[in-house]
Amino acid sequence: MGEERRPTLEMVARRAGVGRGTVSRVINGSSRVSPDTREAVRAAIAELGYVPNRAARALVTRRTDTVALVVSEPEARLFDQPFFAGIVRGVSAVLTDRGLQLLLATARTGGDHERLGDYLSGGHVDGVLLVSLHTDDPLPDRLAGAGVPVVLGGRPLYPPRHPVHYVDIDNVGGAASATRRLIGAGRRRIATVAGPADMAAGQDRLRGHREALAEAGLPDPPELTVHGDFSHEGGARAMRELLEAAPDLDAVFAASDDMALGVLRTLREAGRRVPEDVALVGYDDTAAAAHTDPPLTTVHQPTERMGGEMARLLADTAIAEGPDAKPQAVVLDTRLVVRASG
Amino acid sequence: MGEERRPTLEMVARRAGVGRGTVSRVINGSSRVSPDTREAVRAAIAELGYVPNRAARALVTRRTDTVALVVSEPEARLFDQPFFAGIVRGVSAVLTDRGLQLLLATARTGGDHERLGDYLSGGHVDGVLLVSLHTDDPLPDRLAGAGVPVVLGGRPLYPPRHPVHYVDIDNVGGAASATRRLIGAGRRRIATVAGPADMAAGQDRLRGHREALAEAGLPDPPELTVHGDFSHEGGARAMRELLEAAPDLDAVFAASDDMALGVLRTLREAGRRVPEDVALVGYDDTAAAAHTDPPLTTVHQPTERMGGEMARLLADTAIAEGPDAKPQAVVLDTRLVVRASG
DNA sequence: CCCCTGTATGGGAGCGCTCCCACGCCGGGG
DNA sequence: CCCCGGCGTGGGAGCGCTCCCATACAGGGG
Structure with missing residues (x-):
C-alpha cells in the first residue's frame, strides 16, 4: 500500500539547497565543487539514504557498469x-x-x-x-x-x-614441466593420457609433453599417447588401453587430475606400484590430488x-x-x- | 569515429509507419494489436535488428529483470x-x-x-x-x-x-537415512564426524543421526561424536580423535564426503578395514565418492x-x-x- | 439516421539521471 | 573604476521506454 518511493537525486538537491547538477557532480566525484557544498550534499545523501538509480544513469551514459x-x-x-x-x-x-x-x-x-x-x-x-x-x-x-x-x-x-x-x-610449459620431472626421475618410456583434441588445453598440454620428450632426445611412439575426456572414468579407460599397447611403460603424464585418479585406480588394479613401477604426474592440482594414495604430483594452475x-x-x-x-x-x-x- | 547508435523503438515505429505505443504493445505481447500491424512491426524490428534498451525500460517500470x-x-x-x-x-x-x-x-x-x-x-x-x-x-x-x-x-x-x-x-532425513543404513547392517557402536556447530547443515545432520540412533534404541555416548569442519583434513583429524576415545567403534557417519575421505585415510593408516572392521557412510555424493577404495556409500543431495x-x-x-x-x-x-x- | 460502445492506434508526459550551456560572482589588470 | 576571465553553480534538454489518455473509426440498437 505504502508504495515507498526511493529518494531521487532531485530530492537530495532540494534538501541540500543546491541544484541537481551539483549533486551529480558530488556523486561522480568529478569537477570542482566547493568543500562546503560538497559536505552539505553528502549530509543530505546520508540523511535520505539516497542510492543512485542505475537504470537512469545507464540510460544517459550508455554504460551499464x-x-x-x-x-x-x-x-x-x-x-x-x-x-x-x-x-x-x-x-x-x-x-x-x-x-x-x-x-x-x-x-x-x-x-x-x-x-x-x-x-x-x-x-x-x-x-x-x-x-x-x-x-x-x-x-x-x-x-x-x-x-x-x-x-x-x-x-x-x-x-x-x-x-x-x-x-x-601456460599449458605447454606446465605440461613440459610435468614430463621433465618424469624424465629427471630417470623414466624413459613415458606415456601420456592427453585431453580431448578439440580443446585448446588438451592440444597444448600434449604439445608441452612432446616438447619435453624431444628436448631430452626421447622417442615419442604413437602407442604411448591416448586421449581421454578429462574425466576419472576416461582416465581409467585410457590407462587400460595404454597398459595393453605398451605394458613396459614406466611413467604417465595425465593431462588432468581427474584422469590421473582413474589412471591410479587402473594401475592399482593391474598390480603396478606407484611410483615404483610407474611414476605418475597429473594436472590441475585439485583438492583431491593432495589426498590420494600416494599423493599426486601435479601442475598447479593460478585460476x-x-x-x-x-x-x-x-x-x-x-x-x-x-x-x-x-x-x-x-x-x-x-x-x-x-x-x-x- | 562512427559511433554507431543502436536503433530505438521510435525508429522502429517510423519504419513500420506506426506510433511508439503500438511498437511497445507488440514487443510486450500485451494488449490488442491487429495482425497486420503486428506483422509490420515485427518486420521493422527484424530489418533494423532492434533490441529494446533495458535501462530505459527499467527506468519506467521500476523492474530490472x-x-x-x-x-x-x-x-x-x-x-x-x-x-x-x-x-x-x-x-x-x-x-x-x-x-x-x-x-x-x-x-x-x-x-x-x-x-x-x-x-x-x-x-x-x-x-x-x-x-x-x-x-x-x-x-x-x-x-x-x-x-x-x-x-x-x-x-x-x-x-x-x-x-x-x-x-x-532435508538434512535431518538424509543423515537419518545414512545412520539407519549402518544400523541395518548390524552396527552398534556408530560414531559420527559431525559438521561445524554454527552451520545449519551441520546441526541438522547431527540431529538426523541422533534421531536414527534413538529410533533404534541405540545409545549415543558423547565420545562417539566429534565435530569437523567439512574438510578432508578435518575429517582425518576427527577420526584420529574418535579412534582414541572409542577404539571399539564399528561404524562412522561422516557429515560430508570430504570428511569421509579423511576418515577413510585415517582408518587405513590405523589398519582398520572398511567396511569389514568399520563401515563408513558419507554425505554429499561428490564425484570423488564413486572412486574411492572402497567406493563410498553416501547421501545424494538434489542441488x-x-x-x-x-x-x-x-x-x-x-x-x-x-x-x-x-x-x-x-x-x-x-x-x-x-x-x-x- | 444518430448515438453509444468497443476496438485499434497515436502520442504527450514523465521515469531519474548526466550533459552542457548560461549565469552570477569574485579578483586582477587596464 | 570598469571590464574581462574563470570558478562554482543552476537548470533545461533529452536519453529510450511505458503508461495512459485522447482520438478515430466501425457497427448495432433505438
Missing part, C-alpha cells in the same frame, strides 16, 4: 571444476573493486546460445568475459566482430579473425589470478580503450607441485 | 564445492526461462558485506537468492526487513524475525533442483506476489547412494 561472464555449454557441466571456481573468485574480486557487476550467463542449448549472442551484443553489458574451452565456439568471433569488448579465458581459437585480448595459462587478470584486462583495456586497443595476451605460469606419485 | 545470487563469505571459499555448482546451474536454467538475469555477488570482507546489503536493498535487483550457510548471517533478515524479495537456500537462521521463503534439503526451486519460488512467489505472500518452505528429499563402504 556490468560485465558478463559467459560459460559456454558444455563447460557449464564442468562448473564444479575448481578451474571455474577459481576464475569466478578472481573475476568477482576485481570487478567489485572496479564498481562493476558480474552477470553470469550460461547457455545450454543451441537456441540459447544464439539468443545469448544477440543479448550480449545488444549493449546490455559493457564487456564480456568468455571462457570457452572448445576451439569451434563461434561466440568470441561474433562478439568481437560486433564491437563488444571481449576478453577470452584460454588461448583464442584457431583463426582469430578478429584479434582479441586473452589470458591464458584465481587468471580470473583477476581477465577482469582487469577487460575493464582497464578492452572497455577503457575501446576496439582500437592493441590486443593483449597475458600468459600465466604454472607451478609443479611435487608429491609422492612421480 | 535481474536477480542476485549472493554467496556470503566464507562460503565463497567453498565455491568449488559441487553444492554451489549445482545450485548455480539450477538457478541459471530457471531464470533464463523466465527472462531474468543472474547477477552473481560475493562479499569478501566485512565492508563489502555492508555495501552489498546497501546495494541489494537499493532496488537494483528485483530479488535476491541467498545461500548463507552460517546461522549468524545478518543479511537475510536485513533484506527481508527492507522489503526485498528474498529466497533462502538452506534453513533460515535461528530467529527468523522476518519470515522468509526458503528451499532446504540442481534446489537452485531451480529457489529461482522458481523467487520469481513466481516472492517477486510476483510481493511482501504479503505467505512464506513458503520447500524441503527436498535426499537419496542414499549405496556403494561398498557401508
Whole structure:
C-alpha cells in the first residue's frame, strides 16, 4: 500500500539547497565543487539514504557498469571444476573493486546460445568475459566482430579473425614441466593420457609433453599417447588401453587430475606400484590430488589470478580503450607441485 | 569515429509507419494489436535488428529483470564445492526461462558485506537468492526487513524475525537415512564426524543421526561424536580423535564426503578395514565418492533442483506476489547412494 | 439516421539521471 | 573604476521506454 518511493537525486538537491547538477557532480566525484557544498550534499545523501538509480544513469551514459561472464555449454557441466571456481573468485574480486557487476550467463542449448549472442551484443553489458574451452565456439568471433569488448579465458581459437585480448595459462610449459620431472626421475618410456583434441588445453598440454620428450632426445611412439575426456572414468579407460599397447611403460603424464585418479585406480588394479613401477604426474592440482594414495604430483594452475587478470584486462583495456586497443595476451605460469606419485 | 547508435523503438515505429505505443504493445505481447500491424512491426524490428534498451525500460517500470545470487563469505571459499555448482546451474536454467538475469555477488570482507546489503536493498535487483550457510548471517533478515524479495537456500537462521521463503534439503532425513543404513547392517557402536556447530547443515545432520540412533534404541555416548569442519583434513583429524576415545567403534557417519575421505585415510593408516572392521557412510555424493577404495556409500543431495526451486519460488512467489505472500518452505528429499563402504 | 460502445492506434508526459550551456560572482589588470 | 576571465553553480534538454489518455473509426440498437 505504502508504495515507498526511493529518494531521487532531485530530492537530495532540494534538501541540500543546491541544484541537481551539483549533486551529480558530488556523486561522480568529478569537477570542482566547493568543500562546503560538497559536505552539505553528502549530509543530505546520508540523511535520505539516497542510492543512485542505475537504470537512469545507464540510460544517459550508455554504460551499464556490468560485465558478463559467459560459460559456454558444455563447460557449464564442468562448473564444479575448481578451474571455474577459481576464475569466478578472481573475476568477482576485481570487478567489485572496479564498481562493476558480474552477470553470469550460461547457455545450454543451441537456441540459447544464439539468443545469448544477440543479448550480449545488444549493449546490455559493457564487456564480456568468455571462457570457452572448445576451439569451434563461434561466440568470441561474433562478439568481437560486433564491437563488444571481449576478453577470452584460454588461448583464442584457431583463426582469430578478429584479434582479441586473452589470458591464458601456460599449458605447454606446465605440461613440459610435468614430463621433465618424469624424465629427471630417470623414466624413459613415458606415456601420456592427453585431453580431448578439440580443446585448446588438451592440444597444448600434449604439445608441452612432446616438447619435453624431444628436448631430452626421447622417442615419442604413437602407442604411448591416448586421449581421454578429462574425466576419472576416461582416465581409467585410457590407462587400460595404454597398459595393453605398451605394458613396459614406466611413467604417465595425465593431462588432468581427474584422469590421473582413474589412471591410479587402473594401475592399482593391474598390480603396478606407484611410483615404483610407474611414476605418475597429473594436472590441475585439485583438492583431491593432495589426498590420494600416494599423493599426486601435479601442475598447479593460478585460476584465481587468471580470473583477476581477465577482469582487469577487460575493464582497464578492452572497455577503457575501446576496439582500437592493441590486443593483449597475458600468459600465466604454472607451478609443479611435487608429491609422492612421480 | 562512427559511433554507431543502436536503433530505438521510435525508429522502429517510423519504419513500420506506426506510433511508439503500438511498437511497445507488440514487443510486450500485451494488449490488442491487429495482425497486420503486428506483422509490420515485427518486420521493422527484424530489418533494423532492434533490441529494446533495458535501462530505459527499467527506468519506467521500476523492474530490472535481474536477480542476485549472493554467496556470503566464507562460503565463497567453498565455491568449488559441487553444492554451489549445482545450485548455480539450477538457478541459471530457471531464470533464463523466465527472462531474468543472474547477477552473481560475493562479499569478501566485512565492508563489502555492508555495501552489498546497501546495494541489494537499493532496488537494483528485483530479488535476491541467498545461500548463507552460517546461522549468524545478518543479511537475510536485513533484506527481508527492507522489503526485498528474498529466497533462502538452506534453513533460515535461528530467529527468523522476518519470515522468509526458503528451499532446504532435508538434512535431518538424509543423515537419518545414512545412520539407519549402518544400523541395518548390524552396527552398534556408530560414531559420527559431525559438521561445524554454527552451520545449519551441520546441526541438522547431527540431529538426523541422533534421531536414527534413538529410533533404534541405540545409545549415543558423547565420545562417539566429534565435530569437523567439512574438510578432508578435518575429517582425518576427527577420526584420529574418535579412534582414541572409542577404539571399539564399528561404524562412522561422516557429515560430508570430504570428511569421509579423511576418515577413510585415517582408518587405513590405523589398519582398520572398511567396511569389514568399520563401515563408513558419507554425505554429499561428490564425484570423488564413486572412486574411492572402497567406493563410498553416501547421501545424494538434489542441488540442481534446489537452485531451480529457489529461482522458481523467487520469481513466481516472492517477486510476483510481493511482501504479503505467505512464506513458503520447500524441503527436498535426499537419496542414499549405496556403494561398498557401508 | 444518430448515438453509444468497443476496438485499434497515436502520442504527450514523465521515469531519474548526466550533459552542457548560461549565469552570477569574485579578483586582477587596464 | 570598469571590464574581462574563470570558478562554482543552476537548470533545461533529452536519453529510450511505458503508461495512459485522447482520438478515430466501425457497427448495432433505438
